[in-house]
Amino acid sequence: MSQLQRIVIAPAQLQQQQITLTSQQQHYLMRVLRLRQGDRFIAMDGKGQWWLAVLAETTAQILEQMQVQTELPVEITLMVALPKGNGFDEVVRACTELGVNCFAPVTSDRTLLHPSPQKLERWRRIAAEAAEQSERQIVPTILDPVPFNKGLLSVTGDRKYICVARGNAPHLIASLQSIPPSPPYQGGLEGSIVIATGAEGGWTTNEVENAIASEFQPVSLGKRILRAVTAPIVAVSQISAIVEISKNSENPGLVP
Amino acid sequence: MSQLQRIVIAPAQLQQQQITLTSQQQHYLMRVLRLRQGDRFIAMDGKGQWWLAVLAETTAQILEQMQVQTELPVEITLMVALPKGNGFDEVVRACTELGVNCFAPVTSDRTLLHPSPQKLERWRRIAAEAAEQSERQIVPTILDPVPFNKGLLSVTGDRKYICVARGNAPHLIASLQSIPPSPPYQGGLEGSIVIATGAEGGWTTNEVENAIASEFQPVSLGKRILRAVTAPIVAVSQISAIVEISKNSENPGLVP
Known part of the structure; x- marks a missing residue:
């Protein structure tokens, strides 16, 4: 699971379990990482939360919240x-x-x-x-x-x-x-x-x-x-x- | 003392308390570091020994061996x-x-x-x-x-x-x-x-x-x-x- 690619999203991009991807993020996921529709990746809010997401095209759907602990105490x-x-x-x-x-x-x-x-x-x-x-x-x-x-x-x-x-x-x-x-x-x-x-x-x-x-x-x-x-x-x-x-x-x- | 500049010399450069400087070392000491004749620097053999040396022109004279301990145990x-x-x-x-x-x-x-x-x-x-x-x-x-x-x-x-x-x-x-x-x-x-x-x-x-x-x-x-x-x-x-x-x-x- 943790081998999936990760991107940081801004809070405003997430609404009702759906992430609206910026054009840079679409480029990065589809052109650089070569993910396709239906592929999974991890969305992070940069403040402690990770979500497992599935790529649509200009959006991604949240599947579940992930439990992670990689921060120092x-x-x-x-x-x-x-x-x-x-x-x-x-x-x-x-x-x-x-x-x-x-x-x-x-x-x-x-x-x-x-x-x-x-x-x-x-x-x-x-x-x-x-x-x-x-x-x-x-x-x-x-x-x-x-x-x-x-x-x-x-x-x-x-x-x-x-x-x-x-x-x-x-x-x-x-x-x-x-x-x-x-x-x-x-x-x-x-x-x-x-x-x-x-x-x-x-x-x-x-x-x-x-x-x-x-x-x-x-x-x-x-x-x-x-x-x-x-x-x-x-x-x-x-x-x-x-x-x-x-x-x-x-x-x-x-x-x- | 340890604030002096340091250069590494090869064993063959040192004979009878005198260091024969290579042309690169002369350039480094005089052009880059801007030392003058009579200025002091540290010569290291890269195998554990340090000497306090005084710059002549194409040579340097050893003044004394230095006691240092900066290596890990x-x-x-x-x-x-x-x-x-x-x-x-x-x-x-x-x-x-x-x-x-x-x-x-x-x-x-x-x-x-x-x-x-x-x-x-x-x-x-x-x-x-x-x-x-x-x-x-x-x-x-x-x-x-x-x-x-x-x-x-x-x-x-x-x-x-x-x-x-x-x-x-x-x-x-x-x-x-x-x-x-x-x-x-x-x-x-x-x-x-x-x-x-x-x-x-x-x-x-x-x-x-x-x-x-x-x-x-x-x-x-x-x-x-x-x-x-x-x-x-x-x-x-x-x-x-x-x-x-x-x-x-x-x-x-x-x-x-």
């Missing part, structure tokens, strides 16, 4: 100082696959890129495509880019981390594993996590101090120096692993 | 079914940053790319550049691509994992954390790990069975479906985190 907001060039495209693609809920692009002291509105549109399209491909239930939100200090004040999370290179910050995974499970113990890390990664050259001392003042905890991703594009993918890989095993395993990953 | 061999297009470039770049020691590219049943010798040269150049930038001590080895079944027999490691999508394989991190520390207990995971990730469409059933017969353990990287380029980066991020915290923290990551 925590909500991750990834705050990224925009890397140069098209680097953020790759960050959005990979971190959507990994389960990020919200991208908060920021401009920092060392940011070279000041993105155009077209970029934002492009990132949102990449997020939707990556959510379809990776079988996410939701399509992550991408916030408008803001200066880092403004972003610090606007993002919210139960735990907030800022990744720093060099120095003696504790490892992100050690920090995550040192969180005592919240009572009543349900065998997993829950709630929301914000993680911030820097641009080429890292955060300035001033930026790290401002983050600490906003209750971010400095953490390390290891002893080697990661590129601005690699760091967010690594951070989210590590968070997703810890929260997924702490939720699923009989032997929780969170040790007191 | 385990040796990681990454076996990757070659992704399409230039996807393996990004895998080599990011996984070198993350600490991989050896890349074993393989062709699998679903591999579309059959690489030219020029590709191999290109991957080795990318690995050297990424090792310099990420402050690795060693430059990873890149083996010649071989068919998957041949690769299964030629790679060696204390623990071998194959990443599979879908199904009920245990999570990679749960598998790593369930390894009992080897006696005498030295506070960390040691030895060597082989991890294999598939091409677009994943491994075939036959390939997974062959891997299991070669003592590979199937593991999951989470509930979402990762692209062929993302999966190896995620797998190595997770291994590096677990081995680094198990080595460094007072509270070892390996729980019995």
